[in-house]
Amino acid sequence: MDKKALVSEIFQKKSYLCVGLDTDRSKLPAHLKEEKDGIIIFNKAIIEATKEYCVSYKINTAFYEARGLKGWEEMQETLSFIPKKHFTIADAKRGDIGNTSAQYAKTFFETLDFDSITVAPYMGEDSIRPFLDYENKVTIVLGLTSNKGANDFELQKMGDQFLYEKVLHTVSKWGNEDNLMFVVGATQAHELANIRKIIPQNFLLVPGVGAQGGSLQDVTHYGKNEEIGLLINSSRGIIYADNSENFANVAGEKAKELQQEMSVLFS
Numbered sequence: 291m292d293k294k295a296l297v298s299e300i301f302q303k304k305s306y307l308c309v310g311l312d313t314d315r316s317k318l319p320a321h322l323k324e325e326k327d328g329i330i331i332f333n334k335a336i337i338e339a340t341k342e343y344c345v346s347y348k349i350n351t352a353f354y355e356a357r358g359l360k361g362w363e364e365m366q367e368t369l370s371f372i373p374k375k376h377f378t379i380a381d382a383k384r385g386d387i388g389n390t391s392a393q394y395a396k397t398f399f400e401t402l403d404f405d406s407i408t409v410a411p412y413m414g415e416d417s418i419r420p421f422l423d424y425e426n427k428v429t430i431v432l433g434l435t436s437n438k439g440a441n442d443f444e445l446q447k448m449g450d451q452f453l454y455e456k457v458l459h460t461v462s463k464w465g466n467e468d469n470l471m472f473v474v475g476a477t478q479a480h481e482l483a484n485i486r487k488i489i490p491q492n493f494l495l496v497p498g499v500g501a502q503g504g505s506l507q508d509v510t511h512y513g514k515n516e517e518i519g520l521l522i523n524s525s526r527g528i529i530y531a532d533n534s535e536n537f538a539n540v541a542g543e544k545a546k547e548l549q550q551e552m553s554v555l556f557s
């Protein structure tokens with residue numbers, strides 16, 4: 291699925307919600323913890339319950355890679371449950387010398403057919419280029435992240451601008467509005483007006499609402515553009531909203547609540 295199709299889905303569903311499948315076996319409801327395929331059963335139920343309310347799923351690969359071979363199989367199977375009209379994100383935060391990045395791109399764009407991947411910009415253009423070279427795939431570059439550590443580098447001045455501003459100015463020239471998105475944490479909403487001056491058209495992937503305390507209203511107010519231009523992610527706040535056998539219904543309700551808050555924008 292490309293960006294044009296994503297925008298069309300956003301307007302049709304009146305939603306720019308991305309559900310994060312950060313599935314941790316130790317947090318599964320008790321009845322699934324004992325199941326060999328607990329993660330698969332859990333993810334399938336979450337996807338079924340939330341798909342009507344969201345336009346995207348983000349699989350944070352760390353939760354699967356940590357489980358070795360089985361985790362990679364679970365990631366692949368989870369991907370197969372996601373309907374084709376949903377935009378899929380491999381949250382893998384890759385980036386290396388070009389020769390190696392090309393293998394990462396092959397992993398997530400070919401071996402696993404994700405629509406997009408998150409990438410760290412620290413190693414510069416040749417580390418990102420192999421991802422951008424894929425047609426109809428989207429590269430999502432870390433801009434201003436949601437965590438405390440954003441102060442260590444991203445919010446340090448480099449000359450007269452913050453390092454993250456330099457990243458946005460520079461990286462946005464390497465791709466275009468269709469193949470390049472940026473991560474901006476919901477906890478950084480105060481910087482969004484400034485960010486929109488630098489990159490008015492690129493989509494922003496915004497994690498950090500829910501468990502990390504970011505505000506959906508603030509992000510929307512300062513971050514949206516005429517295409518909406520936002521994918522707001524919530525992981526724990528949706529998938530672990532309930533820990534009983536009713537977990538999927540409650541996750542669906544949480545996703546619906548967020549979608550309804552978003553839909554006000556479209557009326």
Ligand SMILES: O=C(O)c1cc(=O)[nH]c(=O)n1[C@@H]1O[C@H](COP(=O)(O)O)[C@@H](O)[C@H]1O
Pocket residue numbers: 310312350381408434435436437473474475497498499500501502523524525526527
């Ligand atoms: O790239 C990301 O998705 C990301 C960037 C960032 O700045 N902050 C951030 O929380 N994330 C990811 O977004 C998800 C947030 O999860 P919750 O806090 O549970 O909603 C996790 O998968 C994080 O790894």
